[in-house]
Amino acid sequence: MYQYNDFDRAFLAARNAQFRQQVERRIDGSLTEEEFRPLRLMNGLYLQLHAYMLRVAIPYGTLRGEQMRMLATIADKWDKGYGHFTTRQNIQYNWPKLPDVPDILDALGEVQLHAIQTSGNTIRNVTADHFAGAAADEIADPRPVAELLRQWSTDHPEFQFLPRKFKLAVSGAEHDRAVLRAHDIGIQLVEKDGQRGVRVFVGGGLGRTPVIGKVIKDFLPEADMLPYLEAIVSVYNTLGRRDNKYKARIKITVNENGLETIKQKAEERFAVLKPLFEGVDQQMLAGIRAMFAAPAFRNAPLEGYEEARAASPAFRAWTDTNLSAHKQEGYAIVTVSLKKHGETPGDATSEQMRLLADLAEKYGHDDIRISHEQNVILPHVHKSDLPALYEALKPAGLATANVGLVSDIIACPGMDYCALATARSIPVAQEIATRFEELKLEHEVGPLKIKISGCINACGHHHVGHIGILGLDRAGVENYQITLGGDGSEDAALGERTGPGFAYDEITGAIETIVKTYLGLREGAEETFLAAYRRVGAQPFKDALYPEKAERKADAA
Structure with a gap:
């Protein structure tokens, strides 16, 4: 794991000291809010519906135990005892007071964390596959590349005022767990003829104009990666529109100029x-x-693991859903669900954070990951330690066996916190999870990714959800549109809208209808929701959601 050197420490201390002075000037009135706004955004500080919100970077989603403990300390000392993990592998604090923010940044600096470039029209926190360095299907650990990109992009003099925010993601595996094609630039580590290199995707993004990224370079030698990326961003900085923020992302630049033109200019x-x-x-x-x-x-026998699976159906269910294959024999990747039924997706209390820090140090080689799916990963756990780990997680509400299932929902903060939101997300996610827990259906349903956004900005990644939900304001009333068939993997696809939206008190029932329709048409328990959708198309689901329209169509026929 990367360790700061003297330059890193001095740089961060200077940045924090500079922002402390800016906060003091805002408080004494020397800076107006308009003048202060770009300065606070450069340091991850937003003004939300009810209070300031501080977004802290977790570079490529990687933490040590001491860093997680500091996040817990900040939650207790300067917030309300919890933090919210986001789809950008960040953590957000929703209730900091402005005079306290410099002290929070100094506390973060003590454990080599910061909030630099978690907002603003610059290169944001670089994200990566949350199984990096552990996954059995990995070609190479992408985190060193992500760290190089973090250092290159931090305070890059040319890229601090881009036309719009810019997001990078890195993966080292064939299976895409980093949603590469939904980023401004996605970087996939690949090998060709024995040579290590990267495949580069450009022009992806969600929001009001969702686009799946395109390959701009199928293979680029590793030594050429950074100057080539700088070339792409430089071209975007020149061509990107600044007259309309809704048309300022690189996806629009690629669309308006054409991929070949962007590629030619980038090569030059x-x-x-x-x-x-x-x-x-x-x-x-x-x-x-x-x-x-x-x-x-450790090269140790798997004592107790299979016996515990045989003795406890609950433990067996947890190992079936929350474990993934590890490259090291005898080890497993553990996903700790932050989606206990009825809880807020992505929220973790300070007590939970401290426990995860302790468990990572005791059982997980002091390595913690935050996933873009708003869960916590312990990437290196020996299977003989899994029964003890599970028992330690249970009292803290962290042993829910639902990873990848209906209740493992991605949800943005929505109208509960966000000033941009037009509808609630969190209560919808809570109600859906609770409904399927009551129905006892989610293990029968199997893998199904539901993603919810509370506005068109799509922070909940609804466009690439197997079932996507977008909350909008329709004449002062919350209305929820549904999309089906989205996919954020290597087979990336945008979901198709089903039809008219549903009211707040109807949306959970609509999701239940979709899931039950799938159960009725799938060809065997092994056929997933996404596979069934791709086989039969949208029409059976539309007919179930809008029976009156289906009946009219049948009568007309």
């Missing part, structure tokens, strides 16, 4: 930039890689 810029790097980036990458060596895995 790359030819100028490559010699200027002089291999310094590769020297940095080599040093960073040394910090991401695999932990000292």
Whole structure:
């Protein structure tokens, strides 16, 4: 895991000291709110519906135990005892007081965390596959590349005032767990003829104009990656629109100019930039890689694991849903669900954070990940430790066996917190999860990704949900549109809208109708919702959702 050097520590201390002065000037009136706004956004501080919100970066979703404990301390000392993990692998505090924010940033700096570039028209927190360094299907650990990108993009003088916010994601596996194609730039580590390199996607994004990213470079040698990425962002910074923020993202720039034009201009810029790097980036990458060596895995017998599975149906269900294959024999990747039925997706109390820190140190080689799906990962747990880990998670409400199921819902904060939201997200997610827990259906249903956004900005990734829900305001009334068939994996697809939206008190029933329709038409228990949808199309679901329309159509026939 990356460790700050003297430069990193001095840089962060200077940034925090600068922002402390800016906060003081805002409080004494020397800065107006209009003048202060761009300064606070550069440090991750938003003004939401009820209070300030501080968004803290968790670079590529990786934490140590001491860092998680500090997040818990901040929640207790300066907030309301909890934090909210987001789809960008960040944590948000919803109730900090402005005079306290400099102290929070200094506390973060003590454990090598920050809030730099978690907002504003700049390159945001670089995200990565949350199973990085552990997944059995991984070609290479993408986190060293993500760390290189973090250092390159932080305070980059050319890219602090881009036409619009810019998001990068990195993956080192064939199976896409980082939603690469929904990012401004997605980077996939690949191998070709024995050479390590990257595949580059460009122009993806969700929001009011959802677009699946396109391949701009199928294979790029690793040594060329950083100057090539800089070339792309530089071209976007030149061509991107600044006259209309709704048309300012790179997806619009690619669409208006054409992928081939963007590629040609990027190649021209790359030819100028490559010699200027002089291999310094590769020297940095080599040093960073040394910090991401695999932990000292134990070669121990699997004592007690199978016996515990046989003795406890609850433990067996948890291992069936919450474990993933590890590259090291005898180990498993553990996803700790933050989606206990009826709870707020992504929220963790300070007590839960401290427990996860303790358990990571005791059982998980002091390694914690935050997923874009708003769960916590312990990526390296020996199977013999799983029964004890499970028993420790249960009293804290962290042993819910629902990862990848109906109740493992992604949801943005919605109108409970966000000033941009037009509808509630959290209560909808809670009600859906509770309904399917009451029906005892979700294990029968199997893998199903539901994603909810409370406005068109799509922070809940609803466009790529197997079932997507978008909350909108219709003449002062919440209205929820449904999309079906979205996918954020390597087979990325945007969901298709079913038809008219549903009222707040109807949306849970509509989701139940969709799921029961799937159960009635699937070909065997092994056929997933997404596979069944791709086989039969949208019409059976539309007919079930809008029976009056189906009846009229039948009568007309």
